[in-house]
Amino acid sequence: MRTINLAVALVAGGLAGGLPVAAADFPREKFDDSGFVSIFDGKTLTGWHVSAKTGHSGASGHKTGGRWVVQDGAIVGSQDTPGNGGIIITDKPYGNFEVALEMNNDFVPDSGLFLRSSEQGQAYQYMIDYHADGNLAGIYGEGLSGGVHARNFDFTDKVTEIRARDCPFPLPIAPADWPKLWQHGRWNELRARIEGNPPRITTWINGVRFMEFTDTEKRHTDTGGIALQVHGGGDTTKHFVRYRHIRVKVLD
Numbered sequence: 001m002r003t004i005n006l007a008v009a010l011v012a013g014g015l016a017g018g019l020p021v022a023a024a025d026f027p028r029e030k031f032d033d034s035g036f037v038s039i040f041d042g043k044t045l046t047g048w049h050v051s052a053k054t055g056h057s058g059a060s061g062h063k064t065g066g067r068w069v070v071q072d073g074a075i076v077g078s079q080d081t082p083g084n085g086g087i088i089i090t091d092k093p094y095g096n097f098e099v100a101l102e103m104n105n106d107f108v109p110d111s112g113l114f115l116r117s118s119e120q121g122q123a124y125q126y127m128i129d130y131h132a133d134g135n136l137a138g139i140y141g142e143g144l145s146g147g148v149h150a151r152n153f154d155f156t157d158k159v160t161e162i163r164a165r166d167c168p169f170p171l172p173i174a175p176a177d178w179p180k181l182w183q184h185g186r187w188n189e190l191r192a193r194i195e196g197n198p199p200r201i202t203t204w205i206n207g208v209r210f211m212e213f214t215d216t217e218k219r220h221t222d223t224g225g226i227a228l229q230v231h232g233g234g235d236t237t238k239h240f241v242r243y244r245h246i247r248v249k250v251l252d
Helices: 053-060 174-180
Strands: 048-051 068-071 074-078 088-091 097-103 111-115 123-129 136-142 152-157 162-164 188-195 202-203 208-214 225-230 241-250
Touching: 053 088, 074 225, 088 111, 097 111, 123 188, 123 202, 123 225, 123 241, 136 202, 136 208, 162 174, 188 208, 225 241
Parallel strands: none
Antiparallel strands: 048 088, 068 074, 074 241, 088 225, 097 188, 097 241, 111 123, 111 225, 123 136, 152 162, 188 202, 202 208
16 A cells, blocks of 8 residues: 655654653654543543444454443454454544543454544554554555555564564664654553544653654544454454553544
8 A cells, every 4th residue: 555645743742641662762742732621531431432334343243342341441343253353443433532441451353443434434543553563553445445555663573572674754763763662562552533524643652752643634524433442363362452641632
């Protein structure tokens, strides 16, 4: 797939509180966290529903959309039968917004944070391809025209190792420093902002800006849900994705 134009800017900033990395290790941004509202109560799936309408639910004949439950204050997802996944999506649509959450996934499932998602899973995806040759914080056009796909690193076969990729927005850290930024088996913060249409999308990992993306044309609707994905295919029924402290700020 071709990579579309990106807006490129490296940012120096301060420490974003509560993240699992020392302040001196990386240039992290100071966020204005006023105005955020929690969209997951940590106890129930109120405000969310499962959609089996995406291509990832084909193994069930689009009857189920994966297994989604609340455990230990987190939304936990997996394939419900071998090869069958899907999305869990907010009841409420959003337009311009910033979303932040904490993630502690197994290093096997293919997941994603969908921005402006339809019930069919069409969305701009914050990539959470947490597996060998996968990526975090890249942008992928899930079900969208034009082959939207931008990433600046790949995992090796180890969660502790990444390799840089050529990208208009370069990798903001040295690959050797990845284990200092990312703590597998602990909760790490993922954050994304989407504005306008064609959209401008920014992504962060633990306060470090990893991607700035500006699309070149309008490919999708102005609003949609915020969704979490469990990818179909293969058999990841015994591996899980976990998300908690999900909050959103609506932007003017």
